Amino acid sequence: MYLVAGGDLVAVFGDADSAVMQHRVMVGANLDVISRRVTAGQWVSIRAELRATAPDLVIVDVRPGVRR
Structure with missing residues (x-):
């Protein structure tokens, strides 16, 4: 799992590519x-x-697969 945090948001992803994308956006x-x-x-x-x-x-x- 990959955690990305910045500002008032913490997000966790199951794959590195999505986490890298979120990191770049932030x-x-x-x-x-x-x-x-x-x-x-x-x-x-x-x-x-x-x-x-x-x-x-x-x-x-x-x-x-994670319930929101």
Whole structure:
């Protein structure tokens, strides 16, 4: 899994190509962007911590087969 974060958005992708595309869009928007490869277990922890500490943050999981 690939996590991309910048501005008020954190997105997780199932494939590197989509994550790279999102990273480029965010850089083009002049945002400070971080990208990381994470495991499913790490994502569960990261998402829970983000929801608890940054309630205004937009968290998007665009992996195929994930219920939204």
